[in-house]
Amino acid sequence: MAYDSAPTQLTIWLAVISAGLIGTIYLIYDGSKPGIIVGDPNLIKQIMVKDFHIFTNRRPVKTTHPIMSKFLSSLVGEEWKRVRSIVTPTFTSSKMKNLFHIMKNSSNDMLEKLGKVAAEENGEIDLKKLYGGYTMNVIAKCAFATEADSEFENNATQLFTFPFWRKFLDYTVPMWWLDSIKFTVLPQGAMDFFRSITVGLINQRVRTNQQHTEHYHDFLELLMNAKRLGSGEISKSIKDIDDASFRKETDDEKTLNQNALTDTTTYDGKKKLDENEILAQCVLFFSVGFETSSQLLAYCTYCLALNPDCQETLHDEIVETINSNQGELNYNMVPKMIYLDAIISETLRLYNPVLRMERQASENYTLGSTGITIEKGMIVGIPVWALHHDPQYYPEPDLFKPERFLAGNRERLVPYTYLPFGTGPRNCIGARFALLETKIALIKVVSKYRFVESKTTKIPLRFLPVGRPLLRCEHIAIGVKKWL
Ligand code: HEM
Structure with missing residues (x-):
């Protein structure tokens, strides 16, 4: 098993030293409490899917703030289910289809910037800034209209670049004390905005709406x-969303996923979201969706610049598909671009x-046949980065090889070793949403511009040590040219 941390130069060295000594399951100290890392694919399935009723929740979030305590990602038990x-x-294919035009139109700024840089001799651009602008626009329009x-x-930036001490306090200080001083991890000013x-x-x-004049398709609406x-309709939506995942789930996995939300025969919770719950999900979608997607786009483009053959194959696929429809991109053409999908899948493997990921045990649990007891309340970590870089599942794991995800190879991937979007x-x-947004941006930029290694391109990329649980790197400089 490879390393399980933000891949800074230091942790890579630590990984080299510890490789082979640690194995796929090991105990860690999670702050002052013991936690466990489970990197065995069969046991991951056990925890994330089969015994989901025991591992429904993530680490508890210490806040009673009326909005932050309502984030879907931090809700627990029945409230999460509701x-x-x-x-x-909100995320089924028909709803995504309605957001397609917002995404497509948001790419204009980006293309204009690229045009200017491509016109310069040896022009280069910071991909993180370029795509940060695009994903910020898309999510601002989709979540907040x-x-x-x-x-x-300015306010958005505060939501995901808050100082380390805020997170440190959240991890170390008891909730009653944080509440008494009205402390929140996310800054109050930005939340008010x-x-x-x-x-x-x-x-x-x-x-x-009372006047029935306009219809909107954004998240807010x-x-x-x-x-x-009803449970039938919920199951249908879950199936639709699961179909967007990379690995086709088996029938028993699908049933388990559906049952997890529909197994309450008598439902007595509120059937609608209240104002705070709506706001909480909009802020959450914004803060989790902005940086993950812009990073994915930046890493994809970086990989293309360093692998010109892959870039050329992708360019040909895009141009051919668009030309088959008189140069106009429409929603139904996106899934036809198989190589584009493989490029994104491989980037998500290499730079997830x-x-x-984390789950918390709600009762004492025996971990398969290992004889290990995971105690009630313990945090279980799933080391996604380590799985994605393990040579037994991905030979030559540091090489960019989109063909791993083309038909014929994709089916051979070991289940539960590829988890860019989690599982269960x-x-x-x-x-x-993230995949559609990423595909549209790549189609737009790669059809017009070619990316190349420039004087300041860093090989390999250097990551910031404060990454976990998110991979972060400072900036990614790349040269831009027009296709000849
Ligand atoms: C490339 C982009 C993205 C990546 C790689 C990503 C990855 C992930 C991962 C790994 C998890 C944890 C899954 C688990 O614990 O099993 C997660 C949860 C979540 N993501 Fe994403 N995400 C992305 C974009 C988005 C976007 C655009 C949105 C919303 C518009 C979003 C909304 C959420 C929410 C709400 C959760 C928590 C779900 C729950 O607890 O029920 N993500 N994401």
Whole structure:
């Protein structure tokens, strides 16, 4: 098993030293408490899918803040089930189709910037900034129906670049004390800003909807109208979302995923989301969706620049597909681009933005036939980065080889070793959205521009040591040319 941490130069050395000594299951200290890392694919399936009822929750979040305590990602037990089942239909393919035009139109700024750089001799661009602008615009329009102006950007930046001491306090200080000083991990000013946008829009929409004049397709509208459906309809939505995942699940996995949300025969929770719950999900989608997607785009482009043959094959596929429709990109053409999908899949293997996933045991649990007891309350970590770089599953793991994900090879991947969007009923609800947004951006830029290694391109990439659980690197400089 390879290393399980942000891949800085130091941790790579530590990994080299410890490789072979640690194995696939090991205990760690999680702050002051013991935790366990499980990297065996069969046991991962056990924890994430089969025994999901025991491992439903992540690490508890220490806040009673009326919005932050309602994030889907941090809800627990029945409350998580209620909100996830209401929110799930927001991400089905038909809803994504309605967001296609927002995504497509948001790429114009990006193309303009690339055009300017390509016109310079030896022009180069920072991919993180380029794609940060695009994903910020897309998610601002999809979640808050708003253009990302400078005030929006300032507040948004505070949501994911808050100082380390905030996180440190959150991990180390008891909740009653944090509550008594009204401390929150996310900065209050930024939360107030998003609250006022959202409440204003909700009120305006309620008035507009009463007059039946306009229909919107963004998350805000979908969440305002969302209500808990019957179990048949919830199952249909879950199946639709699972179909977007990389590995076709077996029938028993599908059933387990569906049952996790529908197994309450008498449902007595609220059927709709209240105002705070809507706002919480919009802020959450924004903060988890912005950086993961912009990083994915930046890493994809970096890999293409360093692998010109792959870039050329991708360019040919894109141009051929678009030309078959008089040069116009439409929603149905996106899934036809098989090589594009393989490029993104391989980038997500090589540079998965979420390095490690977590679940918390709700009761004492015997881990398969290992004889290990995971005690109630213990945090179990799934080392995604390590699995994706393990040579027994991915030979020559540091090489970029999109063909691993083409038909014929893809089916041979060992189940539960490829987890960029997690797995089981609590997997990433936004995977389909992220993939569509990424594909549209790549189609737009690669059809027009060619990316090349420039003087300041770093090989290999250097990552920031503060990454976990998100992979972070400072900037990614790449040269830009027009296709001849
Ligand atoms: C490349 C982009 C993205 C990656 C790699 C990614 C990855 C992940 C991963 C690994 C998890 C944890 C899954 C688990 O524990 O099994 C997760 C959870 C989640 N993601 Fe994403 N994500 C991405 C984009 C998005 C977007 C765009 C959205 C929303 C619009 C989103 C919303 C969420 C939510 C709400 C959760 C928590 C789900 C729950 O607890 O029920 N993600 N994501």
